[in-house]
Amino acid sequence: MKLLDSMSSAELIESYRTAGQGHVFAFFDQLSECEQQQLLSEAAEIDLHEIATLKKELIDGDGAAAMDYSDLEPSPFEARPEKGGDADAWAEAERLGEQALRAGRVAAFTVAGGQGTRLGFDGPKGTFPITPVRRATLFQVFAEKITAAAKRYGTSIPWLIMTSHQNHEATVSFFADNAHFGLEETQVRFFRQGRMPAVNREGRIMLSSRSSIAMSPDGHGGSLRALDRSGALAQLEAEGIDTISYFQVDNPLVRCIDPAFIGWHLKSKSEMSSKMVPKAYAEEKVGHFCIQGDRAVVVEYSDLPAAMQAETDSATGALRFIAGSIAIHVLDRNFVKRLAGAGPEAALPFHLAHKKIPTVDGAGDSVSPTEPNGIKFEMFVFDALPFAQNPIVIETLRENDFSPVKNATGIDSADSCRADLLRQYTRWANVNGAAVATDETGSPSFDYEVCPSYGYDENSFTASWANTSPPPLISAGTLLG
Ligand code: UTP
Numbered sequence: 367m368k369l370l371d372s373m374s375s376a377e378l379i380e381s382y383r384t385a386g387q388g389h390v391f392a393f394f395d396q397l398s399e400c401e402q403q404q405l406l407s408e409a410a411e412i413d414l415h416e417i418a419t420l421k422k423e424l425i426d427g428d429g430a431a432a433m434d435y436s437d438l439e440p441s442p443f444e445a446r447p448e449k450g451g452d453a454d455a456w457a458e459a460e461r462l463g464e465q466a467l468r469a470g471r472v473a474a475f476t477v478a479g480g481q482g483t484r485l486g487f488d489g490p491k492g493t494f495p496i497t498p499v500r501r502a503t504l505f506q507v508f509a510e511k512i513t514a515a516a517k518r519y520g521t522s523i524p525w526l527i528m529t530s531h532q533n534h535e536a537t538v539s540f541f542a543d544n545a546h547f548g549l550e551e552t553q554v555r556f557f558r559q560g561r562m563p564a565v566n567r568e569g570r571i572m573l574s575s576r577s578s579i580a581m582s583p584d585g586h587g588g589s590l591r592a593l594d595r596s597g598a599l600a601q602l603e604a605e606g607i608d609t610i611s612y613f614q615v616d617n618p619l620v621r622c623i624d625p626a627f628i629g630w631h632l633k634s635k636s637e638m639s640s641k642m643v644p645k646a647y648a649e650e651k652v653g654h655f656c657i658q659g660d661r662a663v664v665v666e667y668s669d670l671p672a673a674m675q676a677e678t679d680s681a682t683g684a685l686r687f688i689a690g691s692i693a694i695h696v697l698d699r700n701f702v703k704r705l706a707g708a709g710p711e712a713a714l715p716f717h718l719a720h721k722k723i724p725t726v727d728g729a730g731d732s733v734s735p736t737e738p739n740g741i742k743f744e745m746f747v748f749d750a751l752p753f754a755q756n757p758i759v760i761e762t763l764r765e766n767d768f769s770p771v772k773n774a775t776g777i778d779s780a781d782s783c784r785a786d787l788l789r790q791y792t793r794w795a796n797v798n799g800a801a802v803a804t805d806e807t808g809s810p811s812f813d814y815e816v817c818p819s820y821g822y823d824e825n826s827f828t829a830s831w832a833n834t835s836p837p838p839l840i841s842a843g844t845l846l847g
Contacts, residue, residue: 587745
């Protein structure tokens with residue numbers, strides 16, 4: 367829209383013709399006035415120069431093939447105390463994190479703008495019912511964890527939620543319908559991420575209908591720009607909040623407010639910190655924390671040559687590139703501001719993905735492709751790492767932090783995630799003497815649930831358990847909350 371203010375419709379259409387994208391307006395004369403306005407405003411959002419550059423560099427130039435990993439080294443990381451890490455340093459980190467939380471310096475941030483195509487759920491992914499007994503949604507789980515942490519540290523923790531154009535209204539209404547799950551309305555802040563047009567292999571912008579461009583969210587990396595553009599950063603600054611705890615909407619196990627992680631970030635004076643889990647096996651599909659030159663990078667599983675993924679340490683036999691990325695970060699507010707406002711020298715790169723894009727043919731009739739027919743462009747948040755000062759990676763235990771809901775069935779599905787939630791509750795309960803019987807994987811034979819208000823991590827669970835007298839009996843359907 368901004369562009370439209372300073373540019374007439376005729377000029378805009380002409381700029382498309384000049385850029386070889388005039389077909390976007392092929393049906394313009396057949397559209398109603400309202401449809402014309404929609405098309406014009408979508409067209410005004412697009413940076414045609416950026417599209418031309420992406421075509422040249424990524425489609426024609428095959429950017430990915432140019433990667434050179436000869437100087438790639440595994441990233442160092444802070445090992446957990448029980449895995450040989452420095453227990454005193456972890457304790458100090460936890461203390462610092464708690465101090466920052468009590469001082470009200472921390473906001474939670476969920477990226478929830480994805481399309482969730484693999485899950486195939488009708489609605490924003492955050493509204494997916496996940497817990498074993500209540501079937502509380504992903505959003506509800508995070509809301510309860512944030513509420514419980516805020517209570518524990520006697521503070522308020524604003525929660526930023528990035529949506530997309532597609533799911534914004536549905537997300538906002540979902541929270542309104544659920545009274546924001548008890549959070550103050552002003553503390554839950556929604557903003558939309560940017561979007562990018564899909565193009566075909568010739569770099570021509572695709573239409574999704576005669577009056578609409580095929581637009582999709584610009585990737586979780588778009589969160590940095592969107593945090594700034596939406597005014598969210600300015601508001602955090604006014605509130606004295608400088609630390610942003612970033613996590614994905616699909617991972618209900620996440621310790622979304624983790625004092626030790628926040629403390630490591632602060633004591634290292636890091637601008638962007640990350641959690642790693644040791645890769646379970648060489649081919650596991652997670653990104654790898656690495657060092658290239660003097661910069662921290664994440665190299666995706668699809669990019670790191672298989673031979674490198676399988677390399678082992680000669681002394682320990684462990685995988686050399688062992689630090690797997692689980693998309694949990696702490697971001698410094700000023701760092702986000704700097705990157706969001708930076709020029710091309712610090713712009714996050716776009717990655718391309720070949721997708722099936724519903725579109726129209728030359729006559730304007732709908733086409734539903736059965737094979738990928740177009741290209742989407744996305745930015746990834748971990749591409750911010752090379753620009754960060756003092757980035758630090760800390761180890762976490764997978765069972766405490768990571769079980770994403772990506773697929774409808776099988777690995778990383780709702781079923782596997784529920785099983786991981788149950789195993790987590792059972793570990794906490796059994797550490798406290800509950801004696802819940804389990805199979806060899808740590809799974810109980812029945813469903814029950816620990817609400818985050820009772821325990822959102824082992825410490826908070828233990829505190830509640832100590833205050834529950836007599837100790838709760840855990841059996842099928844028990845709800846601790
Ligand atoms: P995924 O990479 O799993 O993508 O997102 P997705 O869109 O949710 O799911 P598929 O690939 O279509 O099945 C990881 C996290 O990043 C967020 C998602 O909401 C999820 O929390 N994300 C992804 C965004 O916020 N915006 C995007 O443009 C892409």
